[in-house]
Amino acid sequence: MSLLRVENLRTYFDTRAGVMKAVDGVDLEVREGRTLGIVGESGSGKSVTALSIMRLIEKPGRILPDSHIFFEGNDLAAIPERELESLRGNRISMVFQEPMTSLNPVYTVGDQIIEAIRLHRRVSVQQARDRAVELLRLVGIPSPERRVDAFPHQMSGGMRQRVMIAMALACEPKLLIADEPTTALDVTIQAQILELLRQLRDELSMAVVLITHDLGVVAEMCDDVAVMYAGQVVERGPVESIFSDPQHPYTEALLRSIPLLGMTKAEPLTVIPGMVPSALHWPTGCRFVARCKNALDRCHREPPPLARSGSGYAACWLRESIPEGSQHGAAHR
Amino acid sequence: MADPSTVMEGLATAGLGTEPAVPLPNTDAARSRLRWNVPLVVGLAIVILSTFLAFAAPWLSAHDPLEIADASLSAPSSLYLLGTDQLGRDVLARILYATRTSLSVACLSAALAFVSGTLIGLVAGYASGLVDAFMMRLLDILQAFPALLLAIALVAALGPNLPNLVLTMGVLFTPRFARVARASTLSVRERDYVVAAIGLGVSPIRIMFRHVLPNIAAPLIIEASLTATLAILTEASLSFLGLGVQPPEPTWGGMIAQSTAVMSIAPWLAISPGLAVVFVVVGFNLVGDGLRDAMDPRS
Numbered sequence: 119m120s121l122l123r124v125e126n127l128r129t130y131f132d133t134r135a136g137v138m139k140a141v142d143g144v145d146l147e148v149r150e151g152r153t154l155g156i157v158g159e160s161g162s163g164k165s166v167t168a169l170s171i172m173r174l175i176e177k178p179g180r181i182l183p184d185s186h187i188f189f190e191g192n193d194l195a196a197i198p199e200r201e202l203e204s205l206r207g208n209r210i211s212m213v214f215q216e217p218m219t220s221l222n223p224v225y226t227v228g229d230q231i232i233e234a235i236r237l238h239r240r241v242s243v244q245q246a247r248d249r250a251v252e253l254l255r256l257v258g259i260p261s262p263e264r265r266v267d268a269f270p271h272q273m274s275g276g277m278r279q280r281v282m283i284a285m286a287l288a289c290e291p292k293l294l295i296a297d298e299p300t301t302a303l304d305v306t307i308q309a310q311i312l313e314l315l316r317q318l319r320d321e322l323s324m325a326v327v328l329i330t331h332d333l334g335v336v337a338e339m340c341d342d343v344a345v346m347y348a349g350q351v352v353e354r355g356p357v358e359s360i361f362s363d364p365q366h367p368y369t370e371a372l373l374r375s376i377p378l379l380g381m382t383k384a385e386p387l388t389v390i391p392g393m394v395p396s397a398l399h400w401p402t403g404c405r406f407v408a409r410c411k412n413a414l415d416r417c418h419r420e421p422p423p424l425a426r427s428g429s430g431y432a433a434c435w436l437r438e439s440i441p442e443g444s445q446h447g448a449a450h451r
Numbered sequence: 452m453a454d455p456s457t458v459m460e461g462l463a464t465a466g467l468g469t470e471p472a473v474p475l476p477n478t479d480a481a482r483s484r485l486r487w488n489v490p491l492v493v494g495l496a497i498v499i500l501s502t503f504l505a506f507a508a509p510w511l512s513a514h515d516p517l518e519i520a521d522a523s524l525s526a527p528s529s530l531y532l533l534g535t536d537q538l539g540r541d542v543l544a545r546i547l548y549a550t551r552t553s554l555s556v557a558c559l560s561a562a563l564a565f566v567s568g569t570l571i572g573l574v575a576g577y578a579s580g581l582v583d584a585f586m587m588r589l590l591d592i593l594q595a596f597p598a599l600l601l602a603i604a605l606v607a608a609l610g611p612n613l614p615n616l617v618l619t620m621g622v623l624f625t626p627r628f629a630r631v632a633r634a635s636t637l638s639v640r641e642r643d644y645v646v647a648a649i650g651l652g653v654s655p656i657r658i659m660f661r662h663v664l665p666n667i668a669a670p671l672i673i674e675a676s677l678t679a680t681l682a683i684l685t686e687a688s689l690s691f692l693g694l695g696v697q698p699p700e701p702t703w704g705g706m707i708a709q710s711t712a713v714m715s716i717a718p719w720l721a722i723s724p725g726l727a728v729v730f731v732v733v734g735f736n737l738v739g740d741g742l743r744d745a746m747d748p749r750s
Contacts, residue, residue: 223644
């Protein structure tokens with residue numbers, strides 16, 4: 119049963135240059151206890167999708183009214199702000215990309231975790247403090263009894279990210295959204311944080327949406343993958359099939375552009391030619407058309423719907439399974 | 452689901468929790484920056500001294516500030532250290548007592564402006580949009596008037612007494628705090644930790660007061676000490692014009708005003724209250740400058 123179902127999510131930003139369609143019709147599904155990886159290059163709309171799910175989009179951004187974000191029976195896109203406050207940090211939490219700036223510099227990490235707990239649980243400060251120490255221990259912070267009184271500036275980036283994770287998990291949410299949680303950290307710490315997330319996910323049996331541009335991380339962490347390109351999901355499905363049998367030419371190209379161990383200078387690294395189109399002016403047909411080697415006439419004219427393909431879904435006219443004339447969104451349930 | 456102890460073992464084997472512990476640095480650096488800040492130390496000394504003199508006025512002055520002695524306009528002497536005025540009142544005692552008026556008007560009006568300005572700026576900066584535009588245009592209107600002129604008009608309309616002075620000057624200085632608070636709020640509300648706090652389910656009111664306010668405090672505190680300076684000068688100006696605290700209560704502005712008629716024969720009547728104003732103003736200014744240096748993250 120699905121915990122989170124995103125349907126036709128559109129998040130637009132009104133700028134002076136025009137309407138930026140950062141996320142333009144995204145469909146996602148996260149089942150209970152499963153991990154969904156959202157991959158895509160910079161500017162493909164991954165982070166905006168994550169922020170939209172938490173409804174943390176600030177003006178001039180707006181989530182269009184026909185977008186739906188179903189979570190535990192509520193449509194997060196439609197419920198009032200007050201109700202959303204009781205869900206955020208409680209049923210659904212988020213870990214951000216930048217641990218160095220995501221903690222308030224004027225409070226100790228303990229105070230911040232205590233606040234996260236007491237926002238949603240009726241417990242005394244002392245009980246919350248004990249829980250904070252326990253959480254810090256859980257995320258692998260050494261001598262948590264002492265660390266609970268440390269200020270963020272007294273901690274390294276990796277430790278701060280652990281604190282962020284502790285805050286996000288304070289109320290044992292059903293869904294954790296991690297927006298490139300390791301991008302700002304060094305490689306050794308990255309592996310530790312990912313390992314930690316995996317351990318905690320299993321222990322707390324929560325679902326995770328992991329946003330990353332690192333396919334290696336996806337292979338290690340995720341059950342399902344959604345590949346985003348130009349504000350849309352172009353392919354989604356179980357992780358094994360995405361890697362072994364990619365359905366969309368963009369996914370294929372992404373996989374080919376990963377450098378392999380043992381490659382020599384003789385074999386040039388494959389790159390995807392061309393550029394991502396501008397979010398101000400998406401092409402009319404398939405958004406990948408200008409960079410696709412096998413583009414048909416139809417690809418220039420009509421946007422392909424996300425339809426069953428292989429063991430998942432792909433939005434590509436080159437896949438035979440798509441019947442002629444099918445409309446966007448009609449093919450998937 | 453794994454049980455917690457297995458998870459902890461797993462964490463240990465995964466090499467977690469072995470990140471080298473950074474020793475907690477103490478805040479010596481911050482303290483020494485404050486300690487060796489000469490303007491701040493001198494400024495604080497002056498402000499503390501003035502406050503002490505104001506409180507201790509009854510014990511420090513040999514004469515009552517309202518007591519009329521037999522010798523009017525007597526030059527400074529061992530009996531009257533700073534001489535006497537036209538009515539034969541001790542100038543030293545009057546200056547000490549006037550410190551009370553000056554400091555209380557300055558501090559109370561700065562405090563009033565601090566509270567109201569910070570509230571307005573915080574709400575305007577955090578709410579943005581129409582609320583922001585409306586509040587800021589109101590402040591524009593307030594600031595469009597010459598400050599002293601507006602103060603004269605308000606005090607004249609309300610009546611010249613201490614509460615009205617504080618109220619008037621509090622209103623007058625509100626835009627200064629509101630602008631500083633708004634500008635800082637606009638920058639702080641975009642910080643990651645504010646977005647993260649919203650993501651944890653913190654309500655907007657709590658975000659403003661718990662997460663934004665402490666992070667915009669530094670520029671507001673600096674503004675407060677500079678505003679206190681301005682308040683002292685404004686109070687002296689109003690008293691000089693006869694719109695301050697009314698005679699026979701001594702005020703520095705009032706004493707200078709009285710002295711103008713006899714300035715050529717009794718210059719001490721103008722010089723000593725003038726010096727008192729300069730002394731306190733320099734003190735508050737030094738505190739402001741010193742705080743700015745101490746709180747500047749680039750230093």
